[in-house]
Amino acid sequence: MIKDYIGVLNEEGIRKNFILIMELLGEVVDYGYVQGTSSELLKAYVFSEPVMIEPAARGLPSLKLPDNKTISSMAAQNSIMAGEKDRSKKNEIFVDIIEELNVTFSSTGTVQNMEIDGRIQMKSYLHGNPDLLVGLNQDLAIGKTGNAYGSVVMDDCNFHECVNLDEFEYDRVLKFTPPDGEFVVMNYRITKEVMPPFRIQPFMEDAGAGKVTIRVLVLGLGLVYA
Numbered sequence: 298m299i300k301d302y303i304g305v306l307n308e309e310g311i312r313k314n315f316i317l318i319m320e321l322l323g324e325v326v327d328y329g330y331v332q333g334t335s336s337e338l339l340k341a342y343v344f345s346e347p348v349m350i351e352p353a354a355r356g357l358p359s360l361k362l363p364d365n366k367t368i369s370s371m372a373a374q375n376s377i378m379a380g381e382k383d384r385s386k387k388n389e390i391f392v393d394i395i396e397e398l399n400v401t402f403s404s405t406g407t408v409q410n411m412e413i414d415g416r417i418q419m420k421s422y423l424h425g426n427p428d429l430l431v432g433l434n435q436d437l438a439i440g441k442t443g444n445a446y447g448s449v450v451m452d453d454c455n456f457h458e459c460v461n462l463d464e465f466e467y468d469r470v471l472k473f474t475p476p477d478g479e480f481v482v483m484n485y486r487i488t489k490e491v492m493p494p495f496r497i498q499p500f501m502e503d504a505g506a507g508k509v510t511i512r513v514l515v516l517g518l519g520l521v522y523a
Contacts, residue, residue, distance in 0.1 A: 298325070301336040301420075301478030303347045304376040310350050317345040336377060336478035337426075349375045372418050377478045389422040390429075390475065402497045413487040422473040431482065433469040454485035493517075 300306045303314045304476050305500065311318060324342045325334055330429065333339075373391040375428040396415040417431075436448040457473070457480055464470040471482065495517030 298334045298336055298339070298478070300403070301377045302343075303379075305374045306350060307350075313348040313350065314345075317343070317347055335476055337476045340477070347378050349376060372514050375422075377420075378421060387422075388424055391420045393418045398493065398494050404499060406498045407497050408490065408493060411488065411490055411493065413491075414484075415485045415487070417482040418479065419475060420479040420484055421477055423475060425472050425478075428472065428474050431471040431473075433471065435469055437469050448486070450489050452488050453484045454483055456483050457481060 299318055302317060303310045307404075320343050321339065324339055325332055325450055370384045371391070373393075392413050394415055394417055396414065399410075399412045399414070400408060401410040409493040438448050439454060440452070456471070459476060459480075460471050460482060462471075465501065473482065495515050498514045498516060500512040500514070502512075504510045
């Protein structure tokens with residue numbers, strides 16, 4: 298919610314937008330309980346203007362592009378309020394597919410347990426909240442039923458409250474009206490064994506006098522990190 302208003306959540310952003318953040322928390326927290334955190338609904342009650350932070354102060358590299366056909370890598374870090382008064386600003390929506398891989402390796406380097414936690418994350422700057430359709434892989438299977446070759450098997454998944462699932466069961470299509478700001482359209486979990494992008498190999502050596510030297514090598518994509 299705060300990222301939607303100030304663009305990026307860091308020390309500099311909090312310091313420059315302290316009054317705005319306090320106003321947001323005052324609207325969201327009621328008698329110690331968190332109420333609605335929708336950035337779209339809060340627009341009617343929060344009137345402080347965000348103080349934008351320069352890219353260099355965000356602690357993130359600014360990618361210089363060779364032409365003007367590609368949007369800057371920092372565009373998704375902007376505040377959703379920055380263009381409210383300028384209705385000529387382009388309609389934009391950013392989509393990220395983020396996956397976190399959790400792997401347990403044995404002492405010999407073999408995989409003992411693997412789990413992928415993923416999400417489809419969006420940040421919307423669209424005017425008028427139009428209906429959107431997102432098509433997923435037709436071979437997507439939920440649960441342990443999908444064992445066909447080439448199918449994508451998810452153990453479970455859940456969706457944002459704005460998603461209409463009427464067409465998902467048969468066509469694997471997500472239909473939704475995106476709220477302003479950042480939100481997660483879909484969370485999913487996969488425990489099917491896949492080839493990890495790296496391997497971990499531990500080595501233990503007796504260094505004498507009650508000392509042991511432990512080296513851990515991370516091997517992947519032709520690179521070795523010790």
